[in-house]
Amino acid sequence: MDAPTQEVTTMVDDPAENVDSVEGTAATDGEEPETDGGVRAYTVRLELVDEPGELLRALAPISENGGNLLSIHHERGNITPRGHIPVEVDLECPPDRFDDIVGALRDAGVNVIQAGAEHYGEEISVVLVGHLVESDLSDTLSRIEADVDAVLLDLSLAAPDGTDAISSARARLAIDSGRSDEALEAIRAIGSEKELTVVEPLLGGEA
Template identity: 40%
Template sequence: MINTLNLELKDIPGQLEKALGGFSKHDANILSVVHHREDKTPRGTVPVEVKVDVGEVVIEKIIEDLRSRDVEIVKVGEENLSRSFMVILIGHVVHSDIRDTINKIDDTGLAEVKDLSLKMPGINKESTARLFIKADGESGVKKTINLIKDIAKEKELKVITEMDV
């Protein structure tokens, strides 16, 4: 699990080392450290963003440790690496209520339809839609695709996904 910790450090020597000590003590794998010197806070502290790959239990210990070191923790968040992918739907896409299709995807909270292109060659002819969808992480993509397949089955639409999605 990737976690992002937003910290604020005093602008005096040795502060970063002190903070990172709280991570190394728990064998946390630090993925990146971004030191925002140019974005000093009104209080004069320096924002630092640390990304780590650790389990839930370890992250609690790290937070405890950082507090005991007097390191200001602003925000802790599990990161959802969002992924965009494309899906093509063929059939009576509009008449089977495209709005409902989009709502069903958006309502999962895992994914969001960001873009829709529609081609309608003629009245009573099947239309074709291309959807760009943004989903949370691999599991979000997988769940969303399964949902789209279920919707397509119910609405008698043909689904074309990307090969590697």
């Protein structure tokens, strides 16, 4: 079942700054964008911190790079494993502008969970075993996401003897299609640095 959605105005600094004012920037800033090759609709799924102004900051690179906002779904009822809020943005733009938009979002520090039908087309699951808490599990996961260009979809932690002892964590990650070997190599390197055992591969999220 799809997660409940809320109006986008819940995350802006000023209640008067609603979706209409944001959408207007795509159509009124400078000249009309080039439409060579036609205009296509795309969906970009973002992961945002629940803080005032974060949504407007994330939407700016879209309009600045020739994208036109169609709709925004703000899923406050579906928190990601890192405690962030997924936001799904429907937009339209010329096909040759889409990669620029995704790149601009990442350059602005926005976590792009999914962009277009082909992005993040594969899942892998790995189990990390060791002193996960002492080695800073949050940092480990952030490093994996950054180095692998992956998104953490699900995390389960087992620490039967307490967080000071050996524990294990199962992480399910979304990655680009065809990059599983590269992703696993990066995860192994991070595990080796932190003296963690990496049990893999568990493809497609299977246990």
